Amino acid sequence: MINFDEEKLKEEYSPKKKTGLDEAKKLDFQCKLPCTIFTYIFGIVGSLILGTGMCLAMGVLGEATYLMPLGIVIGLIGIVMISTNYFIYKRWLDRRKEKYSGSILLALSKDSNNQ
Numbered sequence: 001m002i003n004f005d006e007e008k009l010k011e012e013y014s015p016k017k018k019t020g021l022d023e024a025k026k027l028d029f030q031c032k033l034p035c036t037i038f039t040y041i042f043g044i045v046g047s048l049i050l051g052t053g054m055c056l057a058m059g060v061l062g063e064a065t066y067l068m069p070l071g072i073v074i075g076l077i078g079i080v081m082i083s084t085n086y087f088i089y090k091r092w093l094d095r096r097k098e099k100y101s102g103s104i105l106l107a108l109s110k111d112s113n114n115q
Helices: 006-013 020-058 067-114
Strands: none
Touching: 020 067
């Protein structure tokens, strides 16, 4: 025979009350999501550009001698993109945090006032 805790079952099946913490987590997710998506896409594109430049410079994608300098230039563009990706992310995230900070703190204060 299985022994269930009555309080645990009631909590599991009763409707959930939205708290200020839930609202703050949602706002935090909305704040960080666009920055994260951009960072991944920008990093992937930068890596692909760097790889294409390397292939051109090493002669994998072409046998012509004029492709090596072009490959070096394309590779450098990819390196710059990859190198600046973190700094772009950090700056954009800081600006979004400033924008959302009031709403998040307000949601958290509502939660602490209710307890």
